[in-house]
Amino acid sequence: MLKSKIYNVFWITLAWTFISMFQYLIGYSISVQFGYQPLGKELLAGWAGGLVTGVTAGVIGGTILVFFWERWLRSKPYGWTLRNILITYTLAFVFISYISTLYFASNHPNIELENNNVWLVALKYSFQPGILIPYMVWLLIVMLTLITMLVNDKYGPGVFVKFLLGNYSNPKREERVFMFMDLRLSTTSAEKTGRRVIFQFPQRSVQACDSGDSNK
Numbered sequence: 001m002l003k004s005k006i007y008n009v010f011w012i013t014l015a016w017t018f019i020s021m022f023q024y025l026i027g028y029s030i031s032v033q034f035g036y037q038p039l040g041k042e043l044l045a046g047w048a049g050g051l052v053t054g055v056t057a058g059v060i061g062g063t064i065l066v067f068f069w070e071r072w073l074r075s076k077p078y079g080w081t082l083r084n085i086l087i088t089y090t091l092a093f094v095f096i097s098y099i100s101t102l103y104f105a106s107n108h109p110n111i112e113l114e115n116n117n118v119w120l121v122a123l124k125y126s127f128q129p130g131i132l133i134p135y136m137v138w139l140l141i142v143m144l145t146l147i148t149m150l151v152n153d154k155y156g157p158g159v160f161v162k163f164l165l166g167n168y169s170n171p172k173r174e175e176r177v178f179m180f181m182d183l184r185l186s187t188t189s190a191e192k193t194g195r196r197v198i199f200q201f202p203q204r205s206v207q208a209c210d211s212g213d214s215n216k
Contacts, residue, residue, distance in 0.1 A: 005066045012065065012145060013058025019141060020054030021047070023134075053100040057138070061092055065146055073150065089142060093135055 024047065068088070072081040151160040162168065 008066045008149065009059070009062040012062035013055060015145070016058040016061070016141070017051065017054030020057065021050045023137075024050035049100060049103055052103045053096065056099055057096050060096060061089075061142060064088055064092060065142065065149070069146060070149060070153070073146075089139060090135075093138060097131060097134075 069081075069085055072084065076084075148160045151163075152158070
């Protein structure tokens with residue numbers, strides 16, 4: 001189970017790093033169109049900043065998404081879950097934005113440091129009004145990632161992508177494996193542990209089999 005979660009965090013980090021680098025590429029293209037072309041250290045600082053943003057967002061955000069948000073959606077009321085997802089996302093976004101801006105301000109040749117205090121400069125750039133745009137963009141990216149994970153967990157890996165590609169628009173023959181479980185003393189167990197626990201048992205058993213962990 002833990003191995004499967006770490007695997008998901010890895011792929012989220014990889015995907016979000018690619019998106020972050022692609023965002024910088026778009027910004028670079030816009031700058032060139034307006035007659036400004038970053039070169040040398042400035043260009044390198046921009047690329048490195050995009051890489052730092054993607055990796056940091058993937059590791060921190062991916063860990064929160066895989067280990068907390070997904071579990072909240074399965075076991076907590078939706079109102080409570082959505083509120084806490086928004087709160088934790090905002091806190092994580094502010095932290096990641098500050099770390100990225102701190103790195104960018106430390107390495108960008110054209111940013112003048114006030115009294116050589118890079119911490120204050122990064123704080124100043126992190127809370128500008130323009131930060132709302134990447135806030136909303138990454139909120140959309142995070143939500144799409146979460147939806148993809150939930151669909152994959154419920155229907156199997158790759159189903160969401162196949163659905164978007166239209167593979168299920170036309171019926172076709174597929175081979176499927178069905179597992180039936182006969183729980184011994186299920187009524188007695190439900191009375192002792194509660195209905196919620198006994199209902200979650202088959203799902204946890206399937207997830208343990210998918211992760212290859214025979215001890216779960």
